Amino acid sequence: MLAACGLGSAEELFSEIPSEARLHRPLNLPAGISEYEIADFFKGLAEKNAAAYTSFLGAGVYNHYRPVLVDTVISRGEFLTSYTPYQAEISQGTLTSIFEFQTMICQLTGMDVANASMYDGSTAMTEAALMAMRITGRQRVLVARSVHPEYREVLRTYARNQAGKVDEFGYDVDSGQIDLADLESRLDDKTACVIIQSPNFFGIVEDVRKAAAVARTAGSLLLFTFAEAVSLGILEPPDDADIAAGELQSFAISPSYGGPYAGIIATKEKYVRQMPGRLVGQTLDTNGNRAFCLTLATREQHIRREKATSNICTNQALIALMATVFMETYGKQGLRELAMQNLSKAHYLGSRIEPRFTGPYFNEFVARAPGGVNQRLLDRRIIGGLPLRPFYPELGDAMLLCATEMTKRRDMDAVADAFA
Amino acid sequence: MTKAVRPHITRNEPLAFERSSPGKIGYQLPALDVPEVDPAAALGAANVRQTIEGFPELSEVEVIRHFTRLSTWNYAIDLGMYPLGSCTMKYNPRINEAVARLEGLAWSHPYQPEALSQGAMEVFARLEAALREITGLDAVTLQPAAGAHGELTGILLIRALLESRGNPRKRILVPDSAHGTNPATAVIAGYSLLNIASNEHGMIDLEQLNRLADEDVAALMVTNPNTLGVFEENIVRAAEILHAKGAMVYMDGANMNALAGIARPGDFGVDVMHLNLHKTFSTPHGGGGPGGGPVAVRRNLEPFLPTPRLARVNDALSWDYDRPHSIGRVKAFYGNFGVLVRALAYILAHGGPGLRNATVDAVMNANYIRHKLQPYFDLPYDRPNMHEVVFSDMRQAAKGVHTADIAKRLIDYGFHPYTVSFPLIVHGAMMIEPTETESKQELDLFIDAMISIAKEVEETPDVVLKAPHSTRTSRVDEVMAARKPILRWRPSE
Numbered sequence: 001m002l003a004a005c006g007l008g009s010a011e012e013l014f015s016e017i018p019s020e021a022r023l024h025r026p027l028n029l030p031a032g033i034s035e036y037e038i039a040d041f042f043k044g045l046a047e048k049n050a051a052a053y054t055s056f057l058g059a060g061v062y063n064h065y066r067p068v069l070v071d072t073v074i075s076r077g078e079f080l081t082s083y084t085p086y087q088a089e090i091s092q093g094t095l096t097s098i099f100e101f102q103t104m105i106c107q108l109t110g111m112d113v114a115n116a117s118m119y120d121g122s123t124a125m126t127e128a129a130l131m132a133m134r135i136t137g138r139q140r141v142l143v144a145r146s147v148h149p150e151y152r153e154v155l156r157t158y159a160r161n162q163a164g165k166v167d168e169f170g171y172d173v174d175s176g177q178i179d180l181a182d183l184e185s186r187l188d189d190k191t192a193c194v195i196i197q198s199p200n201f202f203g204i205v206e207d208v209r210k211a212a213a214v215a216r217t218a219g220s221l222l223l224f225t226f227a228e229a230v231s232l233g234i235l236e237p238p239d240d241a242d243i244a245a246g247e248l249q250s251f252a253i254s255p256s257y258g259g260p261y262a263g264i265i266a267t268k269e270k271y272v273r274q275m276p277g278r279l280v281g282q283t284l285d286t287n288g289n290r291a292f293c294l295t296l297a298t299r300e301q302h303i304r305r306e307k308a309t310s311n312i313c314t315n316q317a318l319i320a321l322m323a324t325v326f327m328e329t330y331g332k333q334g335l336r337e338l339a340m341q342n343l344s345k346a347h348y349l350g351s352r353i354e355p356r357f358t359g360p361y362f363n364e365f366v367a368r369a370p371g372g373v374n375q376r377l378l379d380r381r382i383i384g385g386l387p388l389r390p391f392y393p394e395l396g397d398a399m400l401l402c403a404t405e406m407t408k409r410r411d412m413d414a415v416a417d418a419f420a
Numbered sequence: 421m422t423k424a425v426r427p428h429i430t431r432n433e434p435l436a437f438e439r440s441s442p443g444k445i446g447y448q449l450p451a452l453d454v455p456e457v458d459p460a461a462a463l464g465a466a467n468v469r470q471t472i473e474g475f476p477e478l479s480e481v482e483v484i485r486h487f488t489r490l491s492t493w494n495y496a497i498d499l500g501m502y503p504l505g506s507c508t509m510k511y512n513p514r515i516n517e518a519v520a521r522l523e524g525l526a527w528s529h530p531y532q533p534e535a536l537s538q539g540a541m542e543v544f545a546r547l548e549a550a551l552r553e554i555t556g557l558d559a560v561t562l563q564p565a566a567g568a569h570g571e572l573t574g575i576l577l578i579r580a581l582l583e584s585r586g587n588p589r590k591r592i593l594v595p596d597s598a599h600g601t602n603p604a605t606a607v608i609a610g611y612s613l614l615n616i617a618s619n620e621h622g623m624i625d626l627e628q629l630n631r632l633a634d635e636d637v638a639a640l641m642v643t644n645p646n647t648l649g650v651f652e653e654n655i656v657r658a659a660e661i662l663h664a665k666g667a668m669v670y671m672d673g674a675n676m677n678a679l680a681g682i683a684r685p686g687d688f689g690v691d692v693m694h695l696n697l698h699k700t701f702s703t704p705h706g707g708g709g710p711g712g713g714p715v716a717v718r719r720n721l722e723p724f725l726p727t728p729r730l731a732r733v734n735d736a737l738s739w740d741y742d743r744p745h746s747i748g749r750v751k752a753f754y755g756n757f758g759v760l761v762r763a764l765a766y767i768l769a770h771g772g773p774g775l776r777n778a779t780v781d782a783v784m785n786a787n788y789i790r791h792k793l794q795p796y797f798d799l800p801y802d803r804p805n806m807h808e809v810v811f812s813d814m815r816q817a818a819k820g821v822h823t824a825d826i827a828k829r830l831i832d833y834g835f836h837p838y839t840v841s842f843p844l845i846v847h848g849a850m851m852i853e854p855t856e857t858e859s860k861q862e863l864d865l866f867i868d869a870m871i872s873i874a875k876e877v878e879e880t881p882d883v884v885l886k887a888p889h890s891t892r893t894s895r896v897d898e899v900m901a902a903r904k905p906i907l908r909w910r911p912s913e
Contacts, residue, residue, distance in 0.1 A: 001784055001785075001788045001860060002784065004788055004791055004792070005784070005787045005788055005790075005791045006791070007787070010780045010784065013780065013783045013784060013787060013806075014682055014683075014783070014806075015804070016650070016651050016653060016803070016804045016806075017651050017653075017682070017683050018653060018656065020656055020687075020688070021651075021655060021656055021683050021687060021688035022682065022683050022687075023556070023681070023682060023683055023684050023687060026681075026772050026773065026776070027553055027554065027680075027681050027772035027773075027775060027776065028553050028772065029550060029553055029554075029767070029771055029772035029775070030771050030772065031771040031772065031773055031774070032768070032769050032770045032771030032773070032774040033768055033769065033771070035515045035769075037768075038515050038519060038765050038768055038769055039515065039518065039519060041768065042519035042522055042525065042761065042765065043519075043522060043524075044539075045524070045525065045539035045540070045542055045543060046522040046523065046524025046525050046539055047524060047539065048524075048538045048539030048542065049524040049525065049528050049532075049536060049537055049538070049539040049540055050524070050528065050532050050533075050536035050537070051523060051524040053532075053536070055529055055532065057529045057531050057532060059531055060752065061529055061530055061531070061753075063527070063529070067447065069446075069480065069483055069484055071521070072484065073484070073487040073488075073491075074706075075517065076487075076488070076491045077496050077497070077498030077499070078491035078492065078494040078495075078496045078498070078499070079487075079491055079494065079496075079706065079707055080496070080498075080512065080517075080704045080706055081496040081497035081498045081511075081512050081704055081705070081706075082494045082495060082496040082497070082705065082706075082707045083502065083504055083507055083509060083705045083707070083708065083836075084705070084707065084708035085707060085708065086840075087495070087827070087828075087831070087836065087837055088893065088896035088898070089828065089831060089888050089891045089893045089894065089895065089896060090493075090494065090495035090831055090836065090888075090891060091493075091494055091495065091707075092490070092493035092494070092892065092893050093490040093491045093492065093493040093494035094494055094707035094708070096433075096435070096490050096493070097487070097490055099435070099907075099908070099909065100435060100436050100437070100909070102907055102908050103437065103474075103908040103909045104475065104476075106908050107472055107473060107474045107475050108472060108475075112908075113907045113908065114907075114908070116708075117709070119565035119566060119569060119709075119710075119751060120565065120751060120752060121752065122749075122751055122752035123565065123569070123750075123751055148752065150749060150752040150753065151752060153727075153748055153749040154748075154749045154750060154751060154752065156748055157576070157726075157747055157748035157749055157750055158608075160748075161576060161579065161608070161609050161610035162608070162610060163610065205463055205464075205467055232472075233472070234459055234463070234468060234469060235463065235467055235468070235469060236466070236467055236468065236469045237469060254521075254526040254527060254758075255526070255527055255528060255529045255530070256520075256525070256526050256527075256528065256757050256758040257525070257528040257529070257530055257537070257540040257753070257754065257757040257758075258530035258752070258753025258754045258755065258757055259565065259710070259751070259753055259754075259755060259756040259757055259758065259759075260565070260709075260710030260756040260757075260758050260759055262710075272905070272907070278708065279905075279907055280907070281901040281902070281905050281906055281907050282901065282906035282907075282909075283896060283897045283898065283900045283901035283906075284896075284897050284900065285893045285894040285895060285896050285897065286886075286894040286895045286897070287894050289893065289894075291893045291896045291897075292896075292901075293896045293898050293901050294898075295898065295901040295902050295905060295907075296902055296905060297902075298902075300600075301568070301600040301601050301603075301604035302599075302600035302601075302842075303600070304600075304604070305600045305603040305604060306603035306604060306606065306607045306613045307607075308600070308604040308607075310604070310608070311568045311571065311572055311601050311604035311605040311608050312566075312568055312569075313566065313567065313568040313601050314566065314705075314708035314709045314711065315708050315709050316708075316709040316710045317706050317707035317708035317709045318704065318706025318707060318709065318710060319706075319709065319710050320709075321706075321707065325483065325487060327475070327476075328436050328446070328476050328478055328483050328486070329446045329447050329478075329480070329483050330446075330447045331440075331444070331445060331446060331447065331475060331476055331477045331478060332471065332472050332475035332476065332477050333443075333445055333477065334445060334446070334447035334449070335472060335475065336471075336472070337447075337449055338447075338449065340456065340457075340459065341449060341452055343457055343459060343462055343463070344452055344454050344455065344456050344457045345452075345454055347454075347457045347462055348454035348455065360462060360463045360464050360467065362463070374533075378533070383529070383532055383533070383536070386531050390741075405449060405450075408453065409453040409454050412454075
């Protein structure tokens, strides 16, 4: 092949790189290893992690059972090893599944349109806040302190450089829901959107309708965010909000030490042109058959460059496909039953350990923790709740406890005994 | 005509909603071992939804047939060459999939105690170390979720450093050959944009750069090799010009597959860069994500990296949240860990010598295609190329056939099209990147296909203009999709 290129040696392939820019030594990395050695190496790492522990952690990442069909489908090379579906004629598999995904996200959230996914819940919420700024022409965002602390950190990082201003409002110390009076006192006509999460970081369900009504008094949008998507199986869709943005990790996406996950943004029809991210639309092929393609790309960076709604390039297609297979496997009845099981398990735990807040909760709640409880549980191979002091110093020794359909009664009893 | 393909049967498949029938289920849940609660009592009746209107109801076998049938409508690397320029569609090793699914890794919770996360954290430590060596830079963050996300992180880092010196400055210079994400990123990071025109060789024009690089310029965003697949021979001078003005050089690492083991951005003046783990380091594209966009920086930018940073405390790994100069978080948790596992597996499999060999093969494959196709297609910038080659459709356009048509015709020959109409500085661009994955046999099939299409353009242009002919779906009306957007299924009235 070198001869066909008129070259004498492989070295000549790089003759255009000036010597001062070249690496004149081998990379200081060991020689390659075999497939068996790679498997063995990662098995060793996996053993250094918590294996065979029962966990009561939630806080934005939930242990839900992953139906076997999910990995069966996403392991197909046709899905796994394809690119972004720019060439519609040979990407109808990916495009059709994204169209179904967009539809089901609309059905769950009560919105008119949903995008093909974002990196995760934290960036989806943040990009949705920027979207609200574009829609309203206002620069201020008012976010509830009961929104996931890490989501709020991402929002601050992005907003700082958009001349955006992020302010927070508090939660009611009894109910754990947003403090409506505090929201009203801080709301002004410079506020682009009010952001609430439900269930919020404390697991408490918010009154979306009331929050929307308050936001509207100042002409602000309500941005609804969620981290526990399974709750949408039993909770009213947040259709009073103007934008819904959240995290789908609960839909058969393994916790995987924090990622990859998939976020979504869904909104009302009238805002679609301000929405970031890929969109799939229905059309026809030249034979008149239904077909799908990427559409409304004039919002996007590869067409609009510096005038784009976001710099986001692709979505989280394979992760969104996991969620799609999950939603179709559980279906209308299954998602409700799954949500009911989560609700029942958490409320059993809540019957044995007193929740700190009085507001309604879905599958996690805050409780005052006796000293050293997590250490005592670790001795029984149980990872207890998330200590909240680093995020909410005012809550003292409180921790956040989560139970899902995978949490067994005997483990909940063990935790309750350790709390007693 | 079609050595690589013959048509095969694909089934029709309705949408899941059309296939749905009331009462069908495809899931199983264990019996509850706790009392079932009344949702209205637990949540308040007003908060409880009655149903999910329109949600599908399918049996298990219907679900698997549905997705299996849909999958057969996709092209994929597993089916053949995928020469999308700038996208680096290389083989995705399956061992990487297997290890990412090990229970101790896949089921790690990001908030589990650090003492029980040392294995996961070691993946971060080892990958950071390997990427420092490959890029020749001093520190790496693995937090960004994708290339564009890494770009944003990188520009925010530059902004933070300049701010700490008293002035964040106003502008970012971006060559007209750049990826669309570059200008979009600059604006999102709060900068205005100054496009710089490429010179007659498609390269950065040093004289122009010298003129434009003033005290208001924060950085130059450069892709190297550039989007023509050509190494910016003046990169070292360009970096000197910017550094002399107190500005920085950001490198878009999308084309790192041309450099790994051969040249290191840290050695040629780059201050910050991102890598695309889903390109150079073989993590699957998955139909458009997930990716990984690590950012590598020089020492002076390290204090500003996203929080938390991995630290080693008394032989144990730990997350350091006490980072007063940090730009903050760009994403919840620590990064796309599952993608990082796969990239580390790729690096371990190749090792130092293997990474260099992969680069050599990728560059050789692109050169082979260039030499074989040069007699048939116009090469607008006749410079030695690296891992990709950009032709233009000039000769074919004279016959009324354009790059997009040739791309569609390639589908009939069993190949995924090349990248169409990019970079923007080449009119009618045909951007071809074979990667190291392809053997000479596969390259020859591709070359035969391209030559055959060039002949068809001369003799039977209509065949090309109406392509593809062999696909289940014929040419798709994208204009209609945008004019009257239908973005979700609704039941027919």
